[in-house]
Amino acid sequence: MATQRILDFLATRRPDGPCLVVDLDVVRDNYCAFEKALPDSRIYYAVKANPAPEILRLLAQLGSSFDTASVAEIEMALNAGATADRISYGNTIKKERDIARAYELGIRLFAVDCEEEVEKIARVAPGSRVFCRVLTDGAGAEWPLSRKFGCVPAMAVDVLRHARTLGLDPYGVSFHVGSQQTDLDAWDRALADARGVFGALADEGIVLRMVNMGGGFPTRYLRDVPAAQAYGQAIFSALRKHFGNRIPETIIEPGRGMVGNAGVIKSEVVLISKKADNDNVRWVYLDIGKFGGLAETMDEAIRYPxxxxxxxxxxxxxxxxxxxxxxxxxxxxxTPYPLPLSLTIGDEVLIEGTGAYTTTYASVAFNGFEPLRSYVI
Amino acid sequence: MATQRILDFLATRRPDGPCLVVDLDVVRDNYCAFEKALPDSRIYYAVKANPAPEILRLLAQLGSSFDTASVAEIEMALNAGATADRISYGNTIKKERDIARAYELGIRLFAVDCEEEVEKIARVAPGSRVFCRVLTDGAGAEWPLSRKFGCVPAMAVDVLRHARTLGLDPYGVSFHVGSQQTDLDAWDRALADARGVFGALADEGIVLRMVNMGGGFPTRYLRDVPAAQAYGQAIFSALRKHFGNRIPETIIEPGRGMVGNAGVIKSEVVLISKKADNDNVRWVYLDIGKFGGLAETMDEAIRYPxxxxxxxxxxxxxxxxxxxxxxxxxxxxxTPYPLPLSLTIGDEVLIEGTGAYTTTYASVAFNGFEPLRSYVI
Structure with missing residues (x-):
């Protein structure tokens, strides 16, 4: 996954210290693959995966919309050339003053998962569209989902009814099947729940129009993953199964699937040692670790090539x-990592599939080490 | 642990967003308590715990030495007024060019835990003093130690002999009993190992002079911890027991114990909600979390008041x-946290005991959120 352009950049520039290099050609290919696989869905790139301005500008040019987690991310998307109608404030946890600021910036689409959040939005972003996130079990995902976001479907009905009562536009339902999701049936189960919320509200005369199917599209780390096309087919079949010929508008929010395989981190072996003469496992220390950008190795969740x-x-x-x-x-x-016996101190190690969830996770200065530098080419 | 000075600062300044406030009076008291409890040990403040310039300047004035993890931390300690002879490069994992840079800056004291690291130091920091870290089991510590640092005592003998062979000064042995260590016997077990290394090398005519007893001194979170005085007595007894009347020079490296209880994070309740109508556990969302400075809540390790x-x-x-x-x-x-039923959205929550391992752990911009701001008063 280290493209020739990335290898050439590293060979020519020889940057000192660990750094991420992202190849925009790969991002473009990924965008086109999503567009082709799910031609009827709008793509909202999950800015949190990698908010590099070059990536946001490219995606804005390609016609992408943007899923944002904060006012700062909304401003980044706007600066990259997206118009406010292409931006979703997708965090279910927002300060009221941040909602107000987003509304000032033109944002009219907000995520919620409880009545308390609906009330904030009704106060400072009147008339806006809201979608309610429902809980999914996350089975099959490599980066686990907790119950942090969403509510049970029965409660989502109450939340969206409350939105209507307060003058908001109950627009739809969202879910997230879990990041790096490789079980195609996960979307089927979640769409069944979404259909349930649509049905219950339709009985009361409230017509939802949108399903936000979130992210979860995996990137290839060590194991092969289904291609975008396979996801597209599985999702379309599930939509047809649950919504018949009245398929609503759909949104997807790829993050990892859009940029994960576009980036490579260059690192260096600082030390190789053993803890005792008779140890058969060597310790290999790199100049980047869990606090320098590889936070997703937490609990050994993501295993990079x-x-x-x-x-x-x-x-x-x-x-x-x-x-x-x-x-x-x-x-x-x-689970120790097999590495060449001939690996030595000073050797370069490329960590592939690191385009997503690395740079912004880096700690600001832990142990005096700089945050991860990034080059977008 | 929120001192009146901290409460007054927050009441007067009303900073927006989450922030850490550190009271230098508490840091001064902690320094004096360590000095009193272990009058024969030199104090090397672990800069990584909190490298705020005001803290480093105060400690430099009080006579502290500094344990550093990187060239950047060495420069911070020098800028704060410490001379190079009061600085230890205590990271066992160093690039050779960083060792060379430290040597240029005057540093002559280095940590090692394998022969490979000794060889780097011999090449670019000739004649320097080195101490070898030995593994301890870390039992009794709240923030777990892995086997990442140190080697078994038998190997430490080889490492220090190798240092002598290469023209370095084999100065001593270090260990770390595990951060937030509340079992006073942990130092006794580690000192027994250190004594073993001293003895084995003495038999070969190599006389070590120093034991670096590391950190591990706890700060008070929710449970009471033994006072510095109790640690001092336990450590002195163990030194006497293992070294008799030939107690070597000793070093301690408090970090958490020096600044943990000096800091308070001010945060705000962003949302309180349930996932279903019949849930009996509420979800309370703050404007700071695991990626904003509270990384030590990983696996629910540290439980802040x-x-x-x-x-x-x-x-x-x-x-x-x-x-x-x-x-x-x-x-x-x-393990859910008991919080008042009357807590509401917008309420302020003070997170105590957060002076150590918070600001620098904060991610640089995850989700567009700023790193944790810090005020030292």
Missing amino acids: LVTRHDGSETAPCVLAGPTCDSADVMYEK | LVTRHDGSETAPCVLAGPTCDSADVMYEK
Whole structure:
């Protein structure tokens, strides 16, 4: 997944220290693949996955809409050339003054998952469209979902009815099947719940028009994942099954699926050592770790492909750790990572599939280390 | 632990958004308590705990030395007024060019835990003093230690012998009993190991002179912890027991114990909701979470005391979560946190004991949220 353009950039620029390089050609390909796979869905890129201005500008030019988590992300999307009608304030947890600021900026589409949030929006963003997030179980996802977002479908009916009562526009339902979701049936189960909310409200004369199917589209790490086309077919079949010939507007919010495989982190081996002479597991320490951008290795959730100049030669299991003085800064220990025996201190290690959820996760200055630098080419 | 000075600052300045306020008077008191409890040990403040310039300047004035994790932290300590002979480069994982830069800056004291690291130091920091870190089991610590740092005592003997062979000064042994360590016997076990390394090398004519007893001194979160005086007595007894009347120089490296209880984070309730009408656990969302500075709530390891204006009134269990669109951004869920039933959206929540390991852990811009601001008063 390290494209020739990325390899050429690294070979020419030789940047010092760890850095992420993102290839915009891959982002463009991903956007087109989503568009082709789900031609009737609007694409709202999840800005939080990677808010680099170059990525946002490209996607704005390609016609993407944007799913944002904060006023700062709304401003980034606007600065990249998106108009306010292409921006969703998709965080269900918003301060009332941030909702007011978003409304000033022209935003009219908001996520909710409880009546309290509906009330804030009714007060400071009158008449806006709201969609209610319903809980899903997240089974099959590699990056786990907690119950943090969403409510049970029965409560979503109450929430959207409350929105109508307060003068808002109850626009639809959203769900999220869990990030890096590889089980295509997950969308079927969630769409059945969404259809239930549509039906219950229709009985009361409230006609919802939109289903926001969230993200969850995986990127390829070590294992193959279904292609966008397979997701498209599975989702379309599920929509047809549950909504018949009255399929509503649909939205998708790819983040990881849009930029994950477009980025590669260049790192360096700082140290290779053992803890005792008779240990058979080596410790390999890189100049980037859990607090420098690889936060998604938490609980060893995401397992990135590593590329070294010794690949193909004999390997042995290694514990992989970061450079900080924090004992929690270990990426892979429970399941050691096979790395070439000939790997040495000073070697470059490319960490693939790191275009999403890396730069902005980096800590601001832990142990005095700079946040992860990023180049978008 | 929110001192009157901190409360007055918050009442007067009314800063918007989450922020940390650190009271330097508490830091001064902590420094003096360590000095009194362990009068024969040199104090090396662990800069990574909180590198705010005001804290470093105060400690430099009080006579503290500094334990640093990177060249950037060395420069911070020098800028705060410490001389190079009061600075230890305590990270066992260093790039050779960073060791060279530290040597240029005058640093002559380095941590190692393997022969490979000794070789780097011998090449670019000739003649320097090195101390070898030995593994401890970390039992009794709240923030867990992995096997990331250190080697078994038998290997430490080889490492320090190798240092002598390469012209370095084998100065001593270090260990770390685990952060927020409340078991006073932990130091006894580690000192027994250190004594073993001293003895083995003495038999070969290599005389070590120093034991670096690391950090681990706890700060008070929800439960009472032994006072510095108790630690001092336990450590002195263990030194006497293992080294008799030939007690070596000793170093301690408090971080959390120096600044943890000096800081309070001011946060705001963004949302309180339920996931279903019949849920009996409420979800309370703050404007700060795991990615905004409270990284040590990972696996619910550190449980901070929370203060609200409703304290003393009836409480009920809550899940406590942060403001980002990341489902992993939940602080306390397995063990819900009792919070007042009368807590409402917009209320201020003070998070106590947050002077250490918060500001620098904050992500640089996850979800568009700013890193944690900090005021040192």
